[in-house]
Amino acid sequence: MDLAEVFEKHLQKNLIDIQTYHPYYKEALNFMLQAGGKRFRPVLLLSVVKAANPLLIPSALDAALAIEILHTYSLIHDDLPVMDDADLRRGKPTLHKKFDELTAVLVGDALNTHAFYILVKAALHNDVKIKLVQILSFNGGVHGMVHGQILDCHFEGEKLTLEELKTLHRNKTAKLIAASLEMGAVIANLGEEIEKNLYDFGLQLGLLFQIQDDIIDEIMSEAEAGKTTKNDALKNSFVNLLGLEGAIKEADALAKK
Amino acid sequence: MDLAEVFEKHLQKNLIDIQTYHPYYKEALNFMLQAGGKRFRPVLLLSVVKAANPLLIPSALDAALAIEILHTYSLIHDDLPVMDDADLRRGKPTLHKKFDELTAVLVGDALNTHAFYILVKAALHNDVKIKLVQILSFNGGVHGMVHGQILDCHFEGEKLTLEELKTLHRNKTAKLIAASLEMGAVIANLGEEIEKNLYDFGLQLGLLFQIQDDIIDEIMSEAEAGKTTKNDALKNSFVNLLGLEGAIKEADALAKK
Numbered sequence: 001m002d003l004a005e006v007f008e009k010h011l012q013k014n015l016i017d018i019q020t021y022h023p024y025y026k027e028a029l030n031f032m033l034q035a036g037g038k039r040f041r042p043v044l045l046l047s048v049v050k051a052a053n054p055l056l057i058p059s060a061l062d063a064a065l066a067i068e069i070l071h072t073y074s075l076i077h078d079d080l081p082v083m084d085d086a087d088l089r090r091g092k093p094t095l096h097k098k099f100d101e102l103t104a105v106l107v108g109d110a111l112n113t114h115a116f117y118i119l120v121k122a123a124l125h126n127d128v129k130i131k132l133v134q135i136l137s138f139n140g141g142v143h144g145m146v147h148g149q150i151l152d153c154h155f156e157g158e159k160l161t162l163e164e165l166k167t168l169h170r171n172k173t174a175k176l177i178a179a180s181l182e183m184g185a186v187i188a189n190l191g192e193e194i195e196k197n198l199y200d201f202g203l204q205l206g207l208l209f210q211i212q213d214d215i216i217d218e219i220m221s222e223a224e225a226g227k228t229t230k231n232d233a234l235k236n237s238f239v240n241l242l243g244l245e246g247a248i249k250e251a252d253a254l255a256k257k
Numbered sequence: 258m259d260l261a262e263v264f265e266k267h268l269q270k271n272l273i274d275i276q277t278y279h280p281y282y283k284e285a286l287n288f289m290l291q292a293g294g295k296r297f298r299p300v301l302l303l304s305v306v307k308a309a310n311p312l313l314i315p316s317a318l319d320a321a322l323a324i325e326i327l328h329t330y331s332l333i334h335d336d337l338p339v340m341d342d343a344d345l346r347r348g349k350p351t352l353h354k355k356f357d358e359l360t361a362v363l364v365g366d367a368l369n370t371h372a373f374y375i376l377v378k379a380a381l382h383n384d385v386k387i388k389l390v391q392i393l394s395f396n397g398g399v400h401g402m403v404h405g406q407i408l409d410c411h412f413e414g415e416k417l418t419l420e421e422l423k424t425l426h427r428n429k430t431a432k433l434i435a436a437s438l439e440m441g442a443v444i445a446n447l448g449e450e451i452e453k454n455l456y457d458f459g460l461q462l463g464l465l466f467q468i469q470d471d472i473i474d475e476i477m478s479e480a481e482a483g484k485t486t487k488n489d490a491l492k493n494s495f496v497n498l499l500g501l502e503g504a505i506k507e508a509d510a511l512a513k514k
Binding site (some may be wrong): 082 | 286339367378384
């Protein structure tokens with residue numbers, strides 16, 4: 001069984017359970033978590049752990065789940081009418097389309113907080129868990145993902161410099177990917193130097209991932225990509241700034257690094 | 258200096274600092290935090306710590322700040338057009354009125370995550386911090402505050418039973434108040450029995466707080482209360498269910514407990 005399958009099984013066994021008289025709160029909490037996706041961040045974390053010591057994989061699964069939950073909340077909020085106003089995500093209706101906007105805001109909020117609940121319930125030493133909370137809350141919040149998202153939204157339609165565009169996507173996408181690798185290194189107790197190197201590598205990988213995403217948006221139809229694609233001149237994409245060929249070159253350069 | 262002043266000073270000295278080319282991200286992150294308010298939850302936490310050992314107050318300030326940050330995110334999102342659609346909060350414009358809706362969603366998201374960043378940076382033992390993260394993420398998320406909020410929104414205008422109304426407000430308001438007391442007890446190392454008792458007391462206190470809030474909404478004008486008050490027959494308030502006299506009686510009964 002590959003790591004994505006191991007993770008998927010863990011996620012499906014650990015869906016959120018709650019007693020409530022609300023008719024669909026529980027369903028809405030789990031809807032986007034169950035909708036699949038590449039599980040890219042959990043697999044990154046688990047890959048580092050597996051490379052160091054496969055026996056540690058079971059104890060790393062909750063940390064991987066925490067990242068996926070945080071990532072999922074961000075997708076739900078990114079899809080909101082006030083942001084991307086997307087109808088389709090992971091080949092299914094977005095949460096505010098399936099239910100309503102209010103539910104999408106609140107379920108996103110709940111999942112954001114819940115990521116930390118799952119993280120501290122993991123069967124790991126408290127010193128390890130504190131580091132994991134620190135890494136996830138730094139890279140997933142004020143100083144990372146949300147910073148990138150607000151830059152992306154605010155500067156939609158305005159031409160940024162390549163450096164500004166990289167800062168945007170480093171925060172929006174790359175930091176959480178870097179955090180996934182770093183968290184794997186912390187769980188596997190690989191030491192601060194390797195933690196730092198994996199984090200820096202993750203920042204590069206995250207940018208590469210983003211450029212490839214921009215290229216996919218440019219060349220694939222909505223049905224092929226399984227999500228609403230929006231490639232107009234307004235988007236802060238590497239394709240828009242550098243052109244398709246320029247973006248492919250930039251991706252190649254990063255991939256070589 | 259009383260505890261509210263001590264806390265206020267700590268908060269003002271620890272506003273969020275971030276380097277960004279976004280024109281008002283940093284201002285928006287701090288706007289609602291600086292806007293004042295009763296600081297009720299931090300003061301509760303600090304009161305427990307002070308009663309046990311005043312020397313522990315400095316090390317408890319970041320935990321108090323974390324609760325206030327989480328509470329502040331919830332106010333920002335509750336005020337959104339899709340929820341209460343409020344114009345005024347703590348005597349100032351709500352965040353989406355001061356800036357825009359997009360900023361209010363994202364700043365709320367950022368503060369939610371940031372609460373945990375602040376919590377794990379506190380100068381406390383890792384074992385203590387893990388318990389604090391667990392308490393805050395349980396009571397402030399899926400299993401607490403957000404559950405209450407989604408019940409409140411979904412059942413607006415529908416008559417609930419008194420038990421359902423209590424479940425709603427126990428989750429929406431009381432659990433975070435109970436968490437504040439419990440976190441104080443954990444920091445002061447008062448032992449599991451006192452932690453549990455303070456938590457249970459907090460649940461009662463939280464309900465009392467909510468009923469009083471409903472009564473204030475009923476009898477005070479907007480200018481007096483310093484926030485947008487909405488008291489129509491749609492609201493899940495104790496005043497609407499029990500009448501003004503009934504709500505005052507219920508508050509008295511809880512206060513006696």
